[in-house]
Amino acid sequence: MGAQILDGKVMSAELRAEIAQRVAALKERGVTPGLAVILVGNDPASEIYVRNKGKGCEETGMYSRTINLPEQTSQAELESEIEKLNADPAIHGILVQLPMPKHLDEQAALAKILPEKDVDGFHLINAGHMMTGTEGVIACTPRGALYMIKSTGIDLNGKEAVVIGRSNIVGKPMAMLLLRENCTVTICHSRTKDLVEHTRRADILVAAVGKAGFVTADMVKPGAVVIDVGINRVDGKVCGDVDFEHVKEKASWITPVPGGVGKMTITMLLDNTVEAAERNLNRDR
Ligand code: NDP
Secondary structure, eight states: OOOEEOOHHHHHHHHHHHHHHHHHHHHHTTOOOEEEEEEESOOHHHHHHHHHHHHHHHHHTOEEEEEEEOTTOOHHHHHHHHHHHHTOTTOSEEEEOSSOOTTSOHHHHHHHSOGGGBTTOOSHHHHHHHHHTOSSOOOHHHHHHHHHHHTTOOOOTTOEEEEEOOOTTTHHHHHHHHHHTTOEEEEEOTTOSSHHHHHTTOSEEEEOSOOTTOBOGGGSOTTOEEEEOOOEEETTEEEOSBOHHHHTTTOSEEOOSSSSHHHHHHHHHHHHHHHHHHHHHHHHO
C-alpha cells in the first residue's frame, strides 16, 4: 500500500486561515503585523521565495515590505538597513534572504537583527533557545517539518529519527526539535559512514541534503515517515531529495515537493511574525 501524503498546501491553508484571524484581532487593537524582507542581489530562486513571502502576507492581511539591495551592497550598508528596521515600529519581523553574495558576512548580519524580530530564528540567541528548549523563535523550515510529522498522530516518544544534513538552518535545528519530542536522533552528513545503515533504522527520516533523488527506496524502513526538505531544480522542474515515486510505495507518510515542507516554511514564517507582533503588544501593555 502506498504512503499517505502530507499535503503542505492543505495544512498551510488551514493554518493561514487561523493566522488571518489572529491578524484581524491584532488590527482591532491597532496593530498590523509587519514583515520586512531584505534581498541582496538578484538570485532568481531567492526572488521567487521573497515574492511568495509577500503573497503570504497579503493573503493573511499582514503588511510586508521588501528591501531590494544591489549585489555590490557593503556589509555596513546592509547592517544599517537592518538597524533601521530594528527601530521601525511597523516592522515585527525581519528576514535577510539567504544565501547572500559571497562578500557579505551572513552571521554578522543575522546577529544585528533584534532577537525578538528575528522571525527566521537564525539569531544566536534564538538558536540558543532552541538548544535549551526555552522560549524563543523556532526556525521556520524545521518547525514546519515537525508540524507535518506531528500531524500524522504518531507517538514520537522513543522513535528513531534520522536527519540527513547538518546545516544551521535546517539539519541541526530539525534534530534538536526531534530530540525535544523524545526521539532518539541521529544526524548524518557527507562524512557519515554507511549512511544506509542509519537511514534504514529510521522511523522518521528527514532529508535536507540538496541533491535530487538522493534518498532511494532501499534506504527507507518500511512504514517510515519521510520528510523531504530538499528543493532542487532538474531540467527546470522543482524536485526534492527523495525519490518520491519509489519511496512512497514503502513509507507510511511522505511529503511531496513541491507542495510540502516549502509551503509550510512560509506559513511558519507568517506565524512567527504574528507571534512577534502579539508578544510586542503584550509587552507594551
Ligand atoms: P546545506 O548545503 O547547507 O547542507 C546540506 C547538508 O547535506 C550538509 O550537512 C551536507 O553534509 C549534507 N550532505 C551533502 N552530501 C551528502 C551526502 N552524500 N551524504 C550525506 N549528507 C550529505 O543545505 P541546507 O541545509 O541549507 O538545505 C538543504 C536542502 O533543503 C536544499 O535543497 C535547500 O534548497 C532545501 N531547503 C528547503 C527549504 C524549504 O523551505 N523547504 C528551506 C531551506 C533549505 P556536510 O555538512 O558534511 O557538508
